[in-house]
Amino acid sequence: MQWRGRRQSSNVEDRRGGGGMFGGSGRMGGPMRIPVRGAGGGLGITGIIILLIAAWIFGINPLELLSGGGSLGGGGGQTQSRTVDTKASDEMTQFVSTVLAETEDTWNGIFQAEGQTYKEPRMVLFSRQVQSACGTASSASGPFYCPNDQRVYLDTTFFQQLDQQFGASGDFAQAYVIAHEVGHHVQNLTGILPRFNQMRQSMSPEEANRMSVRVELQADCFAGVWAHFTDQKGLLESGDVEEALNAATQIGDDTLQKRSQGYVVPDSFNHGTSAQRRTWFQRGVQNGRLSDCDTFNNPV
Template sequence: MKWKGRQASRNVEDRRGQRVGGKGIAGIGGGFGLILVIVFTLLNGGNPGDIVNNIGLGEPEQSSGTYEGSAREEEMADFVSVVLRDTEEVWTDIFAENGLTYREPTLVIYKDQVESACGIAGSAVGPFYCPGDQKLYIDLSFYDDLSQQFNAPGDFAMAYVVAHEVGHHVQTLLGTTDEIMPLRNEMSETQFNKYLVRFELQADYYAGVWAHHAQGMGYLESGDVEEAMNAAHQIGDDTLQKQARGYVTPDSFTHGTSEQRKRWFDKGFQNGTIQGGDTFNAKNL
Protein backbone atom coordinates (compact mmCIF):
# COMPACT_ATOMS: atom_id res chain seq x y z
CA MET A 1 0.00 0.00 0.00
CA LYS A 2 1.27 3.47 -0.91
CA TRP A 3 -0.22 5.10 2.16
CA LYS A 4 2.61 7.28 3.44
CA GLY A 5 2.10 10.99 2.92
CA ARG A 6 -1.67 10.65 2.79
CA GLN A 7 -3.94 12.64 5.09
CA ALA A 8 -4.68 11.13 8.49
CA SER A 9 -7.99 11.28 10.31
CA ARG A 10 -8.56 13.81 13.06
CA ASN A 11 -10.89 11.38 14.83
CA VAL A 12 -8.23 9.43 16.68
CA GLU A 13 -7.75 9.11 20.44
CA ASP A 14 -4.36 7.85 21.56
CA ARG A 15 -4.83 6.26 24.98
CA ARG A 16 -1.61 4.29 25.09
CA GLY A 17 -0.45 6.46 27.98
CA GLN A 18 -3.43 5.57 30.12
CA ARG A 19 -3.74 2.76 32.64
CA VAL A 20 -7.10 1.27 33.54
CA GLY A 21 -7.24 -0.23 37.01
CA GLY A 22 -9.21 -0.33 40.23
CA LYS A 23 -11.26 -3.12 41.75
CA GLY A 24 -12.38 -4.55 38.49
CA ILE A 25 -13.93 -3.80 35.16
CA ALA A 26 -16.72 -1.38 34.36
CA GLY A 27 -20.15 -2.81 33.63
CA ILE A 28 -21.21 -2.86 30.00
CA GLY A 29 -23.93 -0.40 29.12
CA GLY A 30 -26.66 -0.42 26.52
CA GLY A 31 -28.50 -3.49 27.79
CA PHE A 32 -26.51 -5.91 25.66
CA GLY A 33 -24.12 -7.04 28.39
CA LEU A 34 -21.06 -9.15 27.75
CA ILE A 35 -22.17 -10.05 24.24
CA LEU A 36 -21.23 -6.62 22.87
CA VAL A 37 -17.52 -6.94 23.37
CA ILE A 38 -17.62 -10.49 22.05
CA VAL A 39 -19.78 -9.69 19.05
CA PHE A 40 -17.74 -6.75 17.89
CA THR A 41 -14.41 -8.53 18.27
CA LEU A 42 -13.01 -9.37 14.87
CA LEU A 43 -11.53 -12.62 16.07
CA ASN A 44 -14.09 -14.71 17.89
CA GLY A 45 -12.66 -18.18 17.49
CA GLY A 46 -10.35 -18.38 20.46
CA ASN A 47 -10.83 -19.40 24.07
CA PRO A 48 -13.85 -17.61 25.58
CA GLY A 49 -11.88 -17.46 28.82
CA ASP A 50 -9.52 -14.98 27.22
CA ILE A 51 -12.47 -12.62 26.85
CA VAL A 52 -14.06 -13.30 30.20
CA ASN A 53 -10.77 -12.70 31.98
CA ASN A 54 -10.66 -9.24 30.47
CA ILE A 55 -14.24 -8.24 31.25
CA GLY A 56 -15.83 -8.07 34.68
CA LEU A 57 -17.63 -5.82 37.10
CA GLY A 58 -16.51 -2.92 39.26
CA GLU A 59 -15.58 0.73 39.20
CA PRO A 60 -12.52 1.57 37.08
CA GLU A 61 -9.83 4.07 37.84
CA GLN A 62 -7.76 5.72 35.15
CA SER A 63 -4.39 7.33 35.37
CA SER A 64 -2.58 9.06 32.53
CA GLY A 65 1.08 8.68 31.79
CA THR A 66 3.55 9.18 29.01
CA TYR A 67 3.92 6.51 26.40
CA GLU A 68 6.65 6.20 23.82
CA GLY A 69 6.07 3.54 21.22
CA SER A 70 8.67 2.00 18.98
CA ALA A 71 9.22 3.43 15.53
CA ARG A 72 7.27 0.49 14.11
CA GLU A 73 4.36 1.07 16.47
CA GLU A 74 4.21 4.77 15.66
CA GLU A 75 4.21 3.90 11.98
CA MET A 76 1.23 1.61 12.56
CA ALA A 77 -0.56 4.39 14.46
CA ASP A 78 -0.11 6.64 11.44
CA PHE A 79 -1.23 3.85 9.14
CA VAL A 80 -4.56 3.12 10.84
CA SER A 81 -5.22 6.88 11.04
CA VAL A 82 -4.77 7.16 7.28
CA VAL A 83 -7.03 4.16 6.64
CA LEU A 84 -9.68 5.65 8.91
CA ARG A 85 -9.52 8.91 6.99
CA ASP A 86 -10.08 7.07 3.73
CA THR A 87 -13.09 5.24 5.15
CA GLU A 88 -14.48 8.62 6.19
CA GLU A 89 -14.24 9.93 2.64
CA VAL A 90 -15.78 6.82 1.10
CA TRP A 91 -18.70 6.48 3.50
CA THR A 92 -19.45 10.21 3.52
CA ASP A 93 -19.87 10.05 -0.26
CA ILE A 94 -21.90 6.84 -0.21
CA PHE A 95 -24.25 8.12 2.47
CA ALA A 96 -24.70 11.39 0.58
CA GLU A 97 -25.56 9.48 -2.59
CA ASN A 98 -28.31 7.75 -0.62
CA GLY A 99 -29.66 10.96 0.93
CA LEU A 100 -28.07 10.26 4.30
CA THR A 101 -25.49 11.96 6.52
CA TYR A 102 -22.46 10.03 7.68
CA ARG A 103 -21.26 10.62 11.24
CA GLU A 104 -17.58 9.83 11.50
CA PRO A 105 -16.58 7.38 14.23
CA THR A 106 -13.58 7.78 16.51
CA LEU A 107 -10.67 5.36 16.51
CA VAL A 108 -9.15 4.68 19.93
CA ILE A 109 -5.59 3.37 19.96
CA TYR A 110 -4.75 1.67 23.25
CA LYS A 111 -2.20 -0.59 24.89
CA ASP A 112 -3.10 -3.71 26.86
CA GLN A 113 -6.47 -2.56 28.26
CA VAL A 114 -9.09 0.06 27.48
CA GLU A 115 -12.39 1.37 28.82
CA SER A 116 -15.30 1.86 26.44
CA ALA A 117 -19.02 2.50 26.77
CA CYS A 118 -19.39 -1.26 26.32
CA GLY A 119 -17.12 -1.99 29.27
CA ILE A 120 -13.40 -2.59 29.65
CA ALA A 121 -11.55 -4.99 27.40
CA GLY A 122 -7.99 -6.25 27.16
CA SER A 123 -5.93 -6.69 24.04
CA ALA A 124 -6.82 -10.42 23.98
CA VAL A 125 -10.29 -9.37 22.82
CA GLY A 126 -8.86 -7.96 19.60
CA PRO A 127 -10.15 -4.97 17.63
CA PHE A 128 -13.79 -4.15 18.33
CA TYR A 129 -16.47 -1.52 17.78
CA CYS A 130 -18.70 -0.19 20.54
CA PRO A 131 -22.04 1.24 19.35
CA GLY A 132 -22.57 2.86 22.76
CA ASP A 133 -19.91 5.49 22.05
CA GLN A 134 -19.51 4.89 18.30
CA LYS A 135 -15.79 4.23 18.63
CA LEU A 136 -13.41 1.62 17.22
CA TYR A 137 -10.79 0.18 19.58
CA ILE A 138 -7.46 -1.25 18.42
CA ASP A 139 -4.33 -2.37 20.23
CA LEU A 140 -1.65 -1.96 17.55
CA SER A 141 0.04 -5.19 18.61
CA PHE A 142 -2.80 -6.90 16.77
CA TYR A 143 -0.95 -6.21 13.51
CA ASP A 144 1.73 -8.69 14.55
CA ASP A 145 -0.91 -11.17 15.77
CA LEU A 146 -2.67 -10.96 12.42
CA SER A 147 0.54 -11.74 10.59
CA GLN A 148 2.16 -14.29 12.87
CA GLN A 149 -0.70 -16.05 14.65
CA PHE A 150 -3.42 -15.89 12.02
CA ASN A 151 -1.29 -16.13 8.87
CA ALA A 152 -2.69 -12.94 7.39
CA PRO A 153 0.29 -10.63 6.76
CA GLY A 154 0.30 -7.34 4.92
CA ASP A 155 -0.80 -3.75 5.40
CA PHE A 156 -4.04 -4.23 3.51
CA ALA A 157 -4.97 -7.13 5.78
CA MET A 158 -4.84 -4.66 8.68
CA ALA A 159 -6.74 -2.12 6.60
CA TYR A 160 -9.46 -4.76 6.20
CA VAL A 161 -9.62 -5.06 9.99
CA VAL A 162 -10.23 -1.33 10.34
CA ALA A 163 -12.75 -1.35 7.49
CA HIS A 164 -14.64 -4.26 9.06
CA GLU A 165 -15.04 -2.39 12.34
CA VAL A 166 -16.11 0.72 10.43
CA GLY A 167 -18.65 -1.59 8.78
CA HIS A 168 -20.17 -2.12 12.23
CA HIS A 169 -20.38 1.65 12.60
CA VAL A 170 -22.24 1.84 9.30
CA GLN A 171 -24.66 -0.77 10.67
CA THR A 172 -25.21 1.41 13.74
CA LEU A 173 -25.94 4.49 11.65
CA LEU A 174 -28.33 2.57 9.40
CA GLY A 175 -30.22 1.15 12.40
CA THR A 176 -29.24 -2.47 11.80
CA THR A 177 -27.57 -2.84 15.18
CA ASP A 178 -30.66 -1.67 17.06
CA GLU A 179 -32.81 -4.12 15.11
CA ILE A 180 -30.61 -7.18 15.60
CA MET A 181 -29.12 -7.01 19.08
CA PRO A 182 -32.38 -7.05 21.09
CA LEU A 183 -33.19 -10.40 19.49
CA ARG A 184 -30.74 -12.11 21.83
CA ASN A 185 -33.35 -11.75 24.58
CA GLU A 186 -36.03 -13.37 22.44
CA MET A 187 -34.39 -16.60 21.31
CA SER A 188 -31.87 -19.26 22.21
CA GLU A 189 -28.14 -18.69 21.86
CA THR A 190 -28.00 -21.08 18.90
CA GLN A 191 -30.77 -19.21 17.11
CA PHE A 192 -29.24 -15.81 17.85
CA ASN A 193 -25.85 -16.96 16.59
CA LYS A 194 -27.39 -17.32 13.14
CA TYR A 195 -28.24 -13.62 13.20
CA LEU A 196 -24.76 -12.76 14.44
CA VAL A 197 -23.25 -14.58 11.46
CA ARG A 198 -25.35 -12.51 9.06
CA PHE A 199 -24.50 -9.37 11.05
CA GLU A 200 -20.76 -10.01 10.78
CA LEU A 201 -20.90 -10.99 7.12
CA GLN A 202 -22.62 -7.69 6.38
CA ALA A 203 -19.70 -5.88 8.04
CA ASP A 204 -17.38 -7.89 5.78
CA TYR A 205 -19.47 -6.79 2.80
CA TYR A 206 -19.14 -3.14 3.86
CA ALA A 207 -15.37 -3.62 4.22
CA GLY A 208 -15.38 -4.82 0.63
CA VAL A 209 -17.36 -1.75 -0.42
CA TRP A 210 -14.63 0.43 1.05
CA ALA A 211 -11.93 -1.60 -0.73
CA HIS A 212 -13.79 -1.10 -4.01
CA HIS A 213 -13.54 2.67 -3.65
CA ALA A 214 -9.98 2.51 -2.30
CA GLN A 215 -8.94 1.37 -5.76
CA GLY A 216 -9.45 4.92 -7.01
CA MET A 217 -7.45 6.53 -4.22
CA GLY A 218 -4.12 5.76 -5.78
CA TYR A 219 -2.46 3.68 -3.12
CA LEU A 220 -3.45 0.09 -3.77
CA GLU A 221 -0.70 -2.11 -5.12
CA SER A 222 -0.70 -5.53 -6.71
CA GLY A 223 -1.62 -8.15 -4.12
CA ASP A 224 -3.30 -5.76 -1.65
CA VAL A 225 -6.85 -7.01 -2.24
CA GLU A 226 -5.59 -10.58 -2.03
CA GLU A 227 -4.18 -9.77 1.42
CA ALA A 228 -7.63 -8.70 2.59
CA MET A 229 -9.24 -11.77 1.03
CA ASN A 230 -6.73 -13.98 2.80
CA ALA A 231 -7.39 -12.24 6.11
CA ALA A 232 -11.15 -12.75 5.70
CA HIS A 233 -10.48 -16.43 5.01
CA GLN A 234 -8.08 -16.96 7.91
CA ILE A 235 -10.49 -15.61 10.51
CA GLY A 236 -13.51 -17.69 9.53
CA ASP A 237 -15.13 -19.51 12.45
CA ASP A 238 -14.42 -22.93 10.97
CA THR A 239 -10.74 -22.19 10.35
CA LEU A 240 -10.20 -20.72 13.81
CA GLN A 241 -12.00 -23.57 15.57
CA LYS A 242 -10.08 -26.21 13.65
CA GLN A 243 -6.82 -24.53 14.61
CA ALA A 244 -7.84 -24.17 18.25
CA ARG A 245 -9.32 -27.63 18.92
CA GLY A 246 -9.23 -29.72 15.76
CA TYR A 247 -12.97 -29.75 15.05
CA VAL A 248 -15.83 -27.32 14.43
CA THR A 249 -19.25 -26.74 16.00
CA PRO A 250 -21.37 -24.84 13.44
CA ASP A 251 -24.05 -23.92 15.99
CA SER A 252 -21.46 -21.82 17.80
CA PHE A 253 -20.43 -19.85 14.70
CA THR A 254 -20.90 -16.10 15.16
CA HIS A 255 -18.89 -14.61 12.28
CA GLY A 256 -19.28 -17.05 9.40
CA THR A 257 -17.10 -19.63 7.71
CA SER A 258 -13.91 -18.74 5.90
CA GLU A 259 -15.65 -19.19 2.57
CA GLN A 260 -18.55 -16.96 3.58
CA ARG A 261 -16.38 -14.17 4.95
CA LYS A 262 -14.20 -14.15 1.86
CA ARG A 263 -17.19 -14.29 -0.49
CA TRP A 264 -19.11 -11.45 1.16
CA PHE A 265 -16.03 -9.24 1.25
CA ASP A 266 -15.52 -9.96 -2.44
CA LYS A 267 -19.17 -9.23 -3.17
CA GLY A 268 -18.85 -5.80 -1.54
CA PHE A 269 -15.61 -5.25 -3.43
CA GLN A 270 -17.31 -6.02 -6.73
CA ASN A 271 -20.49 -4.00 -6.04
CA GLY A 272 -19.14 -0.95 -4.26
CA THR A 273 -22.58 0.06 -2.97
CA ILE A 274 -24.71 -0.38 0.15
CA GLN A 275 -27.22 -2.19 -1.99
CA GLY A 276 -26.40 -5.85 -2.34
CA GLY A 277 -25.30 -6.25 1.26
CA ASP A 278 -28.56 -7.53 2.72
CA THR A 279 -27.17 -10.64 4.34
CA PHE A 280 -30.27 -11.06 6.50
CA ASN A 281 -32.48 -11.94 3.53
CA ALA A 282 -29.86 -13.69 1.45
CA LYS A 283 -30.80 -17.28 0.62
CA ASN A 284 -27.25 -18.28 -0.29
CA LEU A 285 -25.39 -17.07 2.77
Protein backbone atom coordinates (compact mmCIF):
# COMPACT_ATOMS: atom_id res chain seq x y z
CA MET A 1 0.00 0.00 0.00
CA GLN A 2 1.36 3.38 -0.99
CA TRP A 3 0.80 5.23 2.26
CA ARG A 4 3.93 7.30 2.85
CA GLY A 5 3.61 11.03 2.37
CA ARG A 6 -0.17 11.04 2.68
CA ARG A 7 -2.39 12.77 5.22
CA GLN A 8 -2.31 11.39 8.72
CA SER A 9 -5.34 11.50 10.97
CA SER A 10 -5.37 13.73 14.02
CA ASN A 11 -7.88 11.37 15.66
CA VAL A 12 -5.17 9.25 17.26
CA GLU A 13 -4.42 9.02 20.98
CA ASP A 14 -1.25 7.46 22.35
CA ARG A 15 -1.74 5.72 25.68
CA ARG A 16 1.23 3.41 25.34
CA GLY A 17 2.96 2.87 28.63
CA GLY A 18 -0.31 3.37 30.57
CA GLY A 19 -3.33 1.25 31.38
CA GLY A 20 -5.00 -0.35 34.36
CA MET A 21 -5.67 -3.80 35.75
CA PHE A 22 -7.20 -6.21 33.28
CA GLY A 23 -10.79 -7.03 34.03
CA GLY A 24 -12.62 -7.79 30.78
CA SER A 25 -16.07 -6.65 29.75
CA GLY A 26 -18.42 -8.74 27.60
CA ARG A 27 -21.54 -6.83 28.57
CA MET A 28 -23.98 -4.85 26.45
CA GLY A 29 -22.09 -2.25 24.49
CA GLY A 30 -18.92 -4.27 24.97
CA PRO A 31 -16.07 -4.21 22.50
CA MET A 32 -16.22 -5.72 19.03
CA ARG A 33 -12.91 -7.52 18.57
CA ILE A 34 -10.63 -9.14 16.06
CA PRO A 35 -10.13 -12.58 17.68
CA VAL A 36 -6.55 -13.53 18.51
CA ARG A 37 -7.04 -16.46 20.83
CA GLY A 38 -7.96 -20.00 19.86
CA ALA A 39 -11.28 -19.31 19.68
CA GLY A 40 -25.92 8.68 13.19
CA GLY A 41 -28.26 8.24 10.48
CA GLY A 42 -29.10 6.55 7.25
CA LEU A 43 -27.04 6.39 4.13
CA GLY A 44 -29.50 7.13 1.37
CA ILE A 45 -30.58 4.55 -1.16
CA THR A 46 -27.77 2.03 -0.64
CA GLY A 47 -27.54 2.51 3.09
CA ILE A 48 -31.30 2.52 3.50
CA ILE A 49 -31.42 -0.98 1.99
CA ILE A 50 -29.11 -2.26 4.71
CA LEU A 51 -30.88 -0.36 7.47
CA LEU A 52 -34.32 -1.54 6.42
CA ILE A 53 -33.10 -5.12 6.36
CA ALA A 54 -31.51 -4.73 9.78
CA ALA A 55 -34.68 -3.08 11.07
CA TRP A 56 -36.76 -5.99 9.78
CA ILE A 57 -34.49 -8.54 11.45
CA PHE A 58 -34.17 -6.69 14.74
CA GLY A 59 -37.83 -5.61 14.85
CA ILE A 60 -37.18 -1.88 15.15
CA ASN A 61 -38.66 1.20 13.53
CA PRO A 62 -36.56 1.98 10.43
CA LEU A 63 -37.39 5.67 10.77
CA GLU A 64 -35.51 5.67 14.06
CA LEU A 65 -32.42 4.36 12.30
CA LEU A 66 -32.76 6.76 9.40
CA SER A 67 -33.13 9.75 11.72
CA GLY A 68 -30.22 8.59 13.83
CA GLY A 69 -32.27 8.78 16.98
CA GLY A 70 -30.63 6.99 19.88
CA SER A 71 -28.17 5.16 17.65
CA LEU A 72 -24.93 6.30 19.18
CA GLY A 73 -23.41 4.68 22.22
CA GLY A 74 -23.08 6.72 25.38
CA GLY A 75 -19.88 8.44 26.27
CA GLY A 76 -18.03 8.36 29.51
CA GLY A 77 -14.97 6.57 30.76
CA GLN A 78 -12.68 8.51 28.47
CA THR A 79 -9.11 8.70 29.69
CA GLN A 80 -7.20 11.92 29.24
CA SER A 81 -4.35 11.39 26.81
CA ARG A 82 -2.15 13.29 24.43
CA THR A 83 -2.70 13.52 20.71
CA VAL A 84 0.06 11.84 18.76
CA ASP A 85 2.66 14.13 17.18
CA THR A 86 3.01 12.13 14.00
CA LYS A 87 6.15 14.01 12.93
CA ALA A 88 8.01 12.60 15.92
CA SER A 89 6.28 9.24 16.16
CA ASP A 90 7.54 5.89 15.01
CA GLU A 91 6.80 4.52 11.55
CA MET A 92 4.01 2.25 12.80
CA THR A 93 2.21 5.20 14.35
CA GLN A 94 2.53 7.05 11.07
CA PHE A 95 1.18 4.04 9.21
CA VAL A 96 -1.91 3.51 11.37
CA SER A 97 -2.58 7.26 11.39
CA THR A 98 -2.46 7.29 7.60
CA VAL A 99 -4.75 4.26 7.27
CA LEU A 100 -7.22 5.85 9.68
CA ALA A 101 -7.11 9.04 7.59
CA GLU A 102 -7.88 7.01 4.46
CA THR A 103 -10.90 5.43 6.15
CA GLU A 104 -12.03 8.91 7.16
CA ASP A 105 -11.83 10.12 3.57
CA THR A 106 -13.78 7.12 2.28
CA TRP A 107 -16.59 7.17 4.84
CA ASN A 108 -16.85 10.96 4.85
CA GLY A 109 -17.35 10.73 1.09
CA ILE A 110 -19.94 7.95 1.30
CA PHE A 111 -21.93 9.69 4.02
CA GLN A 112 -21.66 13.11 2.35
CA ALA A 113 -22.88 11.73 -0.98
CA GLU A 114 -26.09 10.75 0.80
CA GLY A 115 -26.48 14.07 2.61
CA GLN A 116 -25.24 12.69 5.93
CA THR A 117 -22.39 13.58 8.26
CA TYR A 118 -19.82 10.99 9.23
CA LYS A 119 -18.63 11.29 12.81
CA GLU A 120 -15.02 10.16 12.73
CA PRO A 121 -13.89 7.64 15.36
CA ARG A 122 -10.75 8.00 17.40
CA MET A 123 -8.00 5.41 17.57
CA VAL A 124 -6.26 4.63 20.85
CA LEU A 125 -2.80 3.09 20.75
CA PHE A 126 -1.96 1.20 23.93
CA SER A 127 0.49 -1.32 25.30
CA ARG A 128 -0.34 -4.41 27.35
CA GLN A 129 -3.69 -3.23 28.74
CA VAL A 130 -6.11 -0.35 28.43
CA GLN A 131 -9.21 1.14 30.03
CA SER A 132 -12.11 1.93 27.69
CA ALA A 133 -15.74 2.92 28.18
CA CYS A 134 -16.53 -0.76 27.51
CA GLY A 135 -14.30 -1.94 30.36
CA THR A 136 -10.66 -2.93 30.62
CA ALA A 137 -8.87 -5.15 28.13
CA SER A 138 -5.43 -6.62 27.57
CA SER A 139 -3.39 -6.94 24.42
CA ALA A 140 -4.38 -10.62 24.32
CA SER A 141 -7.90 -9.54 23.36
CA GLY A 142 -6.70 -8.14 20.06
CA PRO A 143 -7.84 -4.90 18.40
CA PHE A 144 -11.38 -3.88 19.31
CA TYR A 145 -13.98 -1.17 18.82
CA CYS A 146 -15.86 0.25 21.80
CA PRO A 147 -19.24 1.74 20.79
CA ASN A 148 -19.64 3.48 24.15
CA ASP A 149 -16.79 5.92 23.43
CA GLN A 150 -16.58 5.42 19.65
CA ARG A 151 -12.92 4.47 19.74
CA VAL A 152 -10.82 1.82 18.05
CA TYR A 153 -8.27 0.30 20.44
CA LEU A 154 -5.03 -1.15 19.11
CA ASP A 155 -1.83 -2.50 20.59
CA THR A 156 0.36 -2.37 17.49
CA THR A 157 2.34 -5.41 18.68
CA PHE A 158 -0.71 -7.33 17.43
CA PHE A 159 0.65 -6.83 13.93
CA GLN A 160 3.80 -8.73 14.90
CA GLN A 161 1.58 -11.55 16.15
CA LEU A 162 -0.44 -11.41 12.94
CA ASP A 163 2.75 -11.89 10.97
CA GLN A 164 4.80 -14.25 13.13
CA GLN A 165 2.09 -16.41 14.72
CA PHE A 166 -0.68 -16.35 12.13
CA GLY A 167 1.37 -16.03 8.97
CA ALA A 168 -0.50 -12.94 7.78
CA SER A 169 2.19 -10.49 6.74
CA GLY A 170 2.07 -7.23 4.81
CA ASP A 171 0.95 -3.69 5.46
CA PHE A 172 -2.41 -4.22 3.81
CA ALA A 173 -3.16 -7.14 6.13
CA GLN A 174 -2.69 -4.61 8.93
CA ALA A 175 -4.80 -2.02 7.13
CA TYR A 176 -7.61 -4.60 6.78
CA VAL A 177 -7.66 -5.06 10.56
CA ILE A 178 -8.04 -1.31 11.11
CA ALA A 179 -10.70 -0.99 8.40
CA HIS A 180 -12.66 -3.88 9.96
CA GLU A 181 -12.82 -2.10 13.31
CA VAL A 182 -13.82 1.15 11.60
CA GLY A 183 -16.55 -0.92 9.93
CA HIS A 184 -17.97 -1.51 13.41
CA HIS A 185 -18.02 2.25 13.90
CA VAL A 186 -20.10 2.62 10.75
CA GLN A 187 -22.47 0.00 12.16
CA ASN A 188 -22.61 1.99 15.36
CA LEU A 189 -23.51 5.21 13.56
CA THR A 190 -26.26 3.51 11.58
CA GLY A 191 -27.81 1.94 14.67
CA ILE A 192 -27.11 -1.69 13.78
CA LEU A 193 -24.50 -2.29 16.46
CA PRO A 194 -26.42 -0.71 19.36
CA ARG A 195 -29.47 -2.80 18.56
CA PHE A 196 -27.42 -5.99 18.45
CA ASN A 197 -25.74 -5.18 21.75
CA GLN A 198 -29.18 -4.67 23.27
CA MET A 199 -30.79 -7.79 21.85
CA ARG A 200 -27.97 -10.21 22.57
CA GLN A 201 -28.69 -9.88 26.29
CA SER A 202 -31.86 -11.91 25.80
CA MET A 203 -30.37 -14.38 23.32
CA SER A 204 -28.94 -17.77 24.09
CA PRO A 205 -25.17 -18.00 23.67
CA GLU A 206 -25.65 -19.90 20.42
CA GLU A 207 -28.13 -17.33 19.04
CA ALA A 208 -25.87 -14.46 20.06
CA ASN A 209 -22.91 -16.09 18.35
CA ARG A 210 -24.86 -16.61 15.14
CA MET A 211 -25.93 -12.97 15.05
CA SER A 212 -22.43 -11.85 16.00
CA VAL A 213 -21.10 -13.67 12.94
CA ARG A 214 -23.41 -11.63 10.71
CA VAL A 215 -22.30 -8.40 12.40
CA GLU A 216 -18.63 -9.28 12.02
CA LEU A 217 -18.95 -10.35 8.39
CA GLN A 218 -20.64 -7.06 7.58
CA ALA A 219 -17.66 -5.25 9.14
CA ASP A 220 -15.42 -7.34 6.87
CA CYS A 221 -17.52 -6.27 3.89
CA PHE A 222 -17.31 -2.63 4.94
CA ALA A 223 -13.53 -3.05 5.11
CA GLY A 224 -13.74 -4.31 1.54
CA VAL A 225 -15.74 -1.24 0.51
CA TRP A 226 -12.94 0.89 1.89
CA ALA A 227 -10.37 -1.18 0.01
CA HIS A 228 -12.36 -0.68 -3.21
CA PHE A 229 -12.19 3.10 -2.98
CA THR A 230 -8.58 3.03 -1.82
CA ASP A 231 -7.75 1.04 -4.94
CA GLN A 232 -9.59 3.60 -7.07
CA LYS A 233 -7.22 6.25 -5.66
CA GLY A 234 -4.29 4.20 -6.96
CA LEU A 235 -2.91 3.41 -3.53
CA LEU A 236 -3.03 -0.38 -3.68
CA GLU A 237 -0.06 -2.34 -4.92
CA SER A 238 0.12 -5.79 -6.46
CA GLY A 239 -0.65 -8.39 -3.81
CA ASP A 240 -2.33 -6.03 -1.35
CA VAL A 241 -5.82 -7.52 -1.62
CA GLU A 242 -4.30 -11.00 -1.33
CA GLU A 243 -2.61 -9.91 1.91
CA ALA A 244 -5.96 -8.87 3.34
CA LEU A 245 -7.64 -12.07 2.15
CA ASN A 246 -4.89 -14.12 3.78
CA ALA A 247 -5.35 -12.21 7.04
CA ALA A 248 -9.10 -12.88 6.88
CA THR A 249 -8.32 -16.56 6.36
CA GLN A 250 -5.88 -16.79 9.23
CA ILE A 251 -8.25 -15.23 11.78
CA GLY A 252 -11.36 -17.17 10.78
CA ASP A 253 -12.97 -18.95 13.72
CA ASP A 254 -12.46 -22.42 12.26
CA THR A 255 -8.81 -21.79 11.47
CA LEU A 256 -8.10 -20.37 14.91
CA GLN A 257 -9.81 -23.27 16.65
CA LYS A 258 -8.03 -25.89 14.56
CA ARG A 259 -4.72 -24.20 15.33
CA SER A 260 -5.31 -23.96 19.07
CA GLN A 261 -7.25 -27.12 19.91
CA GLY A 262 -7.22 -29.33 16.85
CA TYR A 263 -10.99 -29.31 16.26
CA VAL A 264 -13.80 -26.82 15.67
CA VAL A 265 -16.98 -26.02 17.58
CA PRO A 266 -19.29 -24.22 15.11
CA ASP A 267 -21.77 -23.11 17.80
CA SER A 268 -18.96 -21.08 19.38
CA PHE A 269 -18.10 -19.19 16.17
CA ASN A 270 -18.65 -15.45 16.60
CA HIS A 271 -16.65 -13.90 13.74
CA GLY A 272 -17.17 -16.33 10.87
CA THR A 273 -15.17 -19.02 9.17
CA SER A 274 -12.14 -18.28 7.05
CA ALA A 275 -14.17 -18.83 3.88
CA GLN A 276 -16.96 -16.54 5.08
CA ARG A 277 -14.57 -13.75 6.00
CA ARG A 278 -12.82 -13.95 2.65
CA THR A 279 -16.11 -13.99 0.76
CA TRP A 280 -17.59 -10.93 2.45
CA PHE A 281 -14.40 -8.90 2.24
CA GLN A 282 -14.25 -9.69 -1.48
CA ARG A 283 -17.86 -8.58 -1.94
CA GLY A 284 -17.00 -5.17 -0.60
CA VAL A 285 -13.88 -4.93 -2.74
CA GLN A 286 -15.55 -5.87 -6.00
CA ASN A 287 -18.05 -3.03 -6.36
CA GLY A 288 -17.72 -0.82 -3.30
CA ARG A 289 -21.49 -0.93 -2.75
CA LEU A 290 -22.96 -0.93 0.72
CA SER A 291 -25.95 -2.85 -0.62
CA ASP A 292 -23.58 -5.77 -1.26
CA CYS A 293 -22.89 -5.95 2.48
CA ASP A 294 -26.28 -7.32 3.46
CA THR A 295 -25.24 -10.10 5.83
CA PHE A 296 -28.63 -10.04 7.58
CA ASN A 297 -30.81 -11.15 4.71
CA ASN A 298 -28.46 -13.43 2.81
CA PRO A 299 -26.87 -16.77 3.60
CA VAL A 300 -23.47 -16.28 5.17
